[in-house]
Amino acid sequence: MSNTLISTSQVDKAGYCVHIERRMCRLLSPHPKCHTIASIPAKKGLYQVNNAAPPKNIFEHFGGSAMNAKMDINKLHRALGHISHSSARKLVKSGMVTGIDLDETAEKEICNASVKAISNVKPFPAVSDTRASSYGECIHSDLWGPASVQDITGKKYMLTFTDDFS
Structure with missing residues (x-):
């Protein structure tokens, strides 16, 4: 599931307000x-x-004058919090984002921020093929819990440390 993040500092900077209650x-x-422009439940x-169904016309309020002009898909991708290009295009086509004349001629660019966000890390x-050569050089830790029952001191977690050299 993907979601759009809204920066409350940017909302404030643009002169809008955020009210959180109940x-x-x-x-x-x-x-x-x-x-009220939008009500967003917790x-x-x-x-x-x-992203599939944002509150009606929410994005037009935060785009300012830049959203009322021709815009290429790459700029829209960044403006909407780096959602996928296809989702951004779908929001415009369905009328969920208004005030944008989407430039369909622009080529899709590689977005470094998006690439970093979705890059895979090898497990x-x-x-391991490397070992520590002295005590204290590499220490592994593990936190386990919560246990379904407390120990005699009332604790539900266990923390272990293992020196890689030993």
């Missing part, structure tokens, strides 16, 4: 009107703006 995040237009501890090998 598991609901409301985005409000600038003073003095302060009408889900699993986050206020999630689902640790089952057996």
